[in-house]
Amino acid sequence: MGKKELAAIFSSDPDRYYKVSLFDRLGFKRQRCNNCGKFFWSLEEKPVCPDHQYYGFIGEPPTNKRLDYVSAWKQIEEYFRSNAHSIIRRYPVVCRWRDDLYFTIASIVDFQRVIGNKVIFELPANPLIVPQMCLRFNDIENVGLSGRHYTSFCMIGQVCNADAHGGYWKDKCIELNYRMLTNSLGIRKEEITFVEDVWMGAGAFGYSLEYFVSGLELGNAVFTEYEGNENDYRVMSNKIIDMGAGLERFSWITMGTPTSYDCSFGPVVRKLVDDSGTSERSEILSKYFAAISSKLDYMGGDIQTLKSIIAKELKISDDVLAKIITPYEAIYTIADHTRTLMFAISDGALPSNVGGGYNLRVILRRALSILERLGWKMRLEDIADMHIDYLKQMYPELEEHREDIRTIIQIESGRYIGSRERMEAIANSIKSTEKKIAVDDLIRMYESDGVTPDFLVDVGAIDSIPSTFYTKLAELHTSQAAAQAQKPIYGIDGVAPTRLLYYEDKSIRDFTAKILKVIDKKSIILDQTAFYPRGGGQEPDTGEIDGVKVLEVIKQADIVVHKLQNPLDSSVGITVHGTVNDRRRGLITSHHTATHVLNTSARFNLGSWVWQNSAFKDENYARLDITHHSSLNREEIERIEKTANNVIRQNLPVKIKIYDRGEAEQEYSFRIYQGGVVPTSNIRIVNIEKWDIEACGGTHVSTTGEIGLLKITKSERIQDGVVRLEFVAGAAAMNYIQKQDNQLTMIAQSLGSSKEKLVQSFQKSINETEAAKKRVKTIIRKIAPSIAKSISNESKQLGKGIKFYHIYDEELDDEYHISIGEKSIDCDPSLIYVALISKGEGIRVVVFVGKTAQKKIKAFSIAKRLSVQLGGSGGGDDRFGQGGGKFKDKISSALLSVEELLLDSNM
Numbered sequence: 037m038g039k040k041e042l043a044a045i046f047s048s049d050p051d052r053y054y055k056v057s058l059f060d061r062l063g064f065k066r067q068r069c070n071n072c073g074k075f076f077w078s079l080e081e082k083p084v085c086p087d088h089q090y091y092g093f094i095g096e097p098p099t100n101k102r103l104d105y106v107s108a109w110k111q112i113e114e115y116f117r118s119n120a121h122s123i124i125r126r127y128p129v130v131c132r133w134r135d136d137l138y139f140t141i142a143s144i145v146d147f148q149r150v151i152g153n154k155v156i157f158e159l160p161a162n163p164l165i166v167p168q169m170c171l172r173f174n175d176i177e178n179v180g181l182s183g184r185h186y187t188s189f190c191m192i193g194q195v196c197n198a199d200a201h202g203g204y205w206k207d208k209c210i211e212l213n214y215r216m217l218t219n220s221l222g223i224r225k226e227e228i229t230f231v232e233d234v235w236m237g238a239g240a241f242g243y244s245l246e247y248f249v250s251g252l253e254l255g256n257a258v259f260t261e262y263e264g265n266e267n268d269y270r271v272m273s274n275k276i277i278d279m280g281a282g283l284e285r286f287s288w289i290t291m292g293t294p295t296s297y298d299c300s301f302g303p304v305v306r307k308l309v310d311d312s313g314t315s316e317r318s319e320i321l322s323k324y325f326a327a328i329s330s331k332l333d334y335m336g337g338d339i340q341t342l343k344s345i346i347a348k349e350l351k352i353s354d355d356v357l358a359k360i361i362t363p364y365e366a367i368y369t370i371a372d373h374t375r376t377l378m379f380a381i382s383d384g385a386l387p388s389n390v391g392g393g394y395n396l397r398v399i400l401r402r403a404l405s406i407l408e409r410l411g412w413k414m415r416l417e418d419i420a421d422m423h424i425d426y427l428k429q430m431y432p433e434l435e436e437h438r439e440d441i442r443t444i445i446q447i448e449s450g451r452y453i454g455s456r457e458r459m460e461a462i463a464n465s466i467k468s469t470e471k472k473i474a475v476d477d478l479i480r481m482y483e484s485d486g487v488t489p490d491f492l493v494d495v496g497a498i499d500s501i502p503s504t505f506y507t508k509l510a511e512l513h514t515s516q517a518a519a520q521a522q523k524p525i526y527g528i529d530g531v532a533p534t535r536l537l538y539y540e541d542k543s544i545r546d547f548t549a550k551i552l553k554v555i556d557k558k559s560i561i562l563d564q565t566a567f568y569p570r571g572g573g574q575e576p577d578t579g580e581i582d583g584v585k586v587l588e589v590i591k592q593a594d595i596v597v598h599k600l601q602n603p604l605d606s607s608v609g610i611t612v613h614g615t616v617n618d619r620r621r622g623l624i625t626s627h628h629t630a631t632h633v634l635n636t637s638a639r640f641n642l643g644s645w646v647w648q649n650s651a652f653k654d655e656n657y658a659r660l661d662i663t664h665h666s667s668l669n670r671e672e673i674e675r676i677e678k679t680a681n682n683v684i685r686q687n688l689p690v691k692i693k694i695y696d697r698g699e700a701e702q703e704y705s706f707r708i709y710q711g712g713v714v715p716t717s718n719i720r721i722v723n724i725e726k727w728d729i730e731a732c733g734g735t736h737v738s739t740t741g742e743i744g745l746l747k748i749t750k751s752e753r754i755q756d757g758v759v760r761l762e763f764v765a766g767a768a769a770m771n772y773i774q775k776q777d778n779q780l781t782m783i784a785q786s787l788g789s790s791k792e793k794l795v796q797s798f799q800k801s802i803n804e805t806e807a808a809k810k811r812v813k814t815i816i817r818k819i820a821p822s823i824a825k826s827i828s829n830e831s832k833q834l835g836k837g838i839k840f841y842h843i844y845d846e847e848l849d850d851e852y853h854i855s856i857g858e859k860s861i862d863c864d865p866s867l868i869y870v871a872l873i874s875k876g877e878g879i880r881v882v883v884f885v886g887k888t889a890q891k892k893i894k895a896f897s898i899a900k901r902l903s904v905q906l907g908g909s910g911g912g913d914d915r916f917g918q919g920g921g922k923f924k925d926k927i928s929s930a931l932l933s934v935e936e937l938l939l940d941s942n943m
């Protein structure tokens with residue numbers, strides 16, 4: 037059963053599902069659309085539903101109120117406040133509380149938590165409204181063109197739990213919406229139509245009434261009554277009202293501007309028109325956009341055809357029309373894209389080539405290429421500033437991130453310009469080749485060179501983006517993630533949950549426990565354990581159970597499984613004794629708390645976009661991967677390290693407390709989800725007072741002072757937008773520093789110096805080496821003539837006019853042989869000089885052939901023959917050849933074959 041069938045069921049019993057008390061009281065009549073058969077309710081009789089209606093409000097709004105974007109929100113906020121709703125601040129546009137979404141796509145998502153395959157609704161107040169910014173990237177092509185599509189928009193969410201205190205159901209919901217439209221927005225009641233519909237979401241569904249005014253859909257009130265899917269469902273014990281309405285449309289209906297962009301971006305559009313020097317052709321523009329806005333759906337979404345029709349109506353050519361409207365489409369698109377980037381970056385997302393960051397990079401580059409194409413000098417960061425100036429009345433938190441947003445947009449813009457040339461070169465090479473470009477080629481180009489397929493389409497290198505591109509790309513990344521997932525253990529169903537002693541008292545290292553189950557002889561489950569299992573990037577404890585080594589500890593659901601080196605003698609029901617390796621646990625614990633300290637230190641020093649991407653905590657090593665746009669320089673690393681050590685020295689208390697999830701989110705914000713989503717309704721919050729707060733299941737020290745010391749050992753950019761910090765803490769940091777210190781002492785000793793003067797001594801030693809090299813060169817130059825003479829004497833005569841000298845040298849280098857070889861053939865033109873020089877694992881080949889000998893054989897052919905025999909390659913010119921190989925055992929046979937070559941060529 038699909039949406040259609042479900043709609044038919046609900047509409048077959050309108051009294052049960054759709055008729056609300058308001059309809060009866062005011063005389064709303066139920067009608068059926070002559071066109072599509074949908075059912076709808078309105079005061080006046082109409083032949084068709086609003087889906088087939090042009091926008092009647094453009095230029096002629098159905099109310100006397102004129103509300104710009106922010107004023108429209110203030111109006112709605114005031115209305116709901118006076119109707120006993122709590123006003124909730126918007127949630128981040130980056131959806132950190134759900135694994136299955138990168139971005140918040142609807143207001144109801146704020147209150148949904150997914151556990152297993154079940155969706156749970158958690159409301160921080162009842163009833164409530166929230167001005168939720170939502171990001172959607174599925175309709176990018178229409179943004180800026182259609183008059184009403186956005187990559188980000190504000191969905192006003194009116195939400196309540198119908199069965200809890202303060203809640204209400206459909207009668208009151210529609211009553212509130214009706215009064216909002218008529219009293220608060222001043223809309224004439226005859227203009228309002230309610231359309232019967234169905235809404236199916238993740239794990240829950242219901243019937244809904246969409247409300248339209250003058251052909252424009254303003255909102256959709258969903259009565260979420262069922263959980264499950266359409267084939268297997270039950271009535272929810274807490275039914276949910278989920279009314280979502282676009283704020284952009286509320287403003288638009290009262291303003292009646294040609295597009296919703298004209299009233300939703302505050303002063304930004306006006307400013308961009310002025311700054312770009314776009315000329316005003318207001319009459320044609322209004323007519324054009326009014327037509328596009330209102331007829332696009334009606335035309336089946338085909339913008340190009342509609343454009344031609346409108347051009348004809350306006351009695352101008354397609355080209356003239358394009359000239360007038362293109363700058364406006366550009367302005368609307370740029371205004372939309374910068375607003376989306378502004379919200380995403382302020383909530384901690386970075387443009388990149390992975391995950392949700394990909395969409396941000398796409399729109400940023402799209403906006404930049406529009407500016408470039410039109411030759412406009414505006415900067416995106418300045419436009420983002422304009423948005424903040426306007427929207428901070430509604431979202432004051434944006435002001436805090438103003439600088440960060442500028443920084444990221446600047447960095448990304450610079451990157452785009454830098455990569456343009458490379459991308460163009462790749463595009464040209466694609467254009468010049470006959471070969472068809474496969475999806476895999478596109479993926480490779482995207483992953484290694486950041487060449488987006490959109491760009492290749494733009495420049496005409498490919499016709500279209502293959503439909504499988506994004507799916508394949510997504511698969512690639514999910515298969516990488518899945519490969520890391522833990523393999524499930526079978527046969528533990530029905531075993532009682534393990535009592536987790538490591539949470540009850542973190543100091544327990546010895547304990548006794550009863551065996552509940554043995555799997556495959558070597559894996560055991562106990563009734564309680566002090567062994568910390570692998571999880572959240574923390575490596576497991578090791579130790580012994582009844583003298584047998586514990587190799588691995590894992591937790592599946594609420595059961596801990598210990599994997600042993602050998603089978604135990606005891607069986608189910610027997611009490612055993614466990615000992616946790618205390619040293620290892622201590623080191624890992626220090627590393628874990630240090631990770632939290634370091635994470636906030638990185639954010640503090642680098643910027644608000646820094647989040648934990650992943651982390652790993654072992655005995656002698658830890659790493660933290662953070663989201664950051666560039667690799668770190670020495671100075672940044674030092675600052676991060678210093679701040680972290682300051683926090684350690686302040687000896688801040690580390691407090692651990694279990695919170696109700698909603699309470700934790702409201703109190704500490706979504707910053708707590710550094711380690712990812714927590715799939716339980718209780719959250720363990722690790723709070724390093726005044727420094728870092730995270731939801732975390734790991735083991736921690738009691739005060740930061742216990743960490744002692746934190747030393748970053750290495751940092752590298754491991755992927756686009758992710759930087760890795762490797763570090764050591766506590767005793768491991770001490771070991772690391774001692775080891776480095778010992779190495780320095782050894783170096784100092786071998787230089788005959790002290791550690792304090794090491795740099796000086798090292799410089800001196802380098803200078804001395806340079807001087808010695810110079811001296812050797814001079815000596816070689818001086819003695820070369822006499823060596824050359826003796827070489828000429830020692831060489832083997834191979835028939836008339838050719839002499840052959842060869843040497844395998846393990847002591848002197850190629851520089852020596854180049855000087856001597858050159859001198860030797862000057863002094864004896866019939867000489868062929870071959871030196872094979874041992875160099876590490878390989879052999880280097882140097883060949884000189886004198887003037888006379890060159891008539892018989894060239895240096896490059898000897899170098900080539902030798903090198904190939906030695907398993908390498910070589911070349912050169914008539915006089916000088918060089919090369920190399922790796923088979924030292926082939927030296928004599930290679931020389932022999934050269935001798936044969938010489939004899940042959942001398943015939």
Ligand SMILES: [Zn+2]
Nearest residue numbers: 069071072085
């Ligand atoms: Zn219809």
Ligand SMILES: [Zn+2]
Nearest residue numbers: 711732733734
């Ligand atoms: Zn943690």
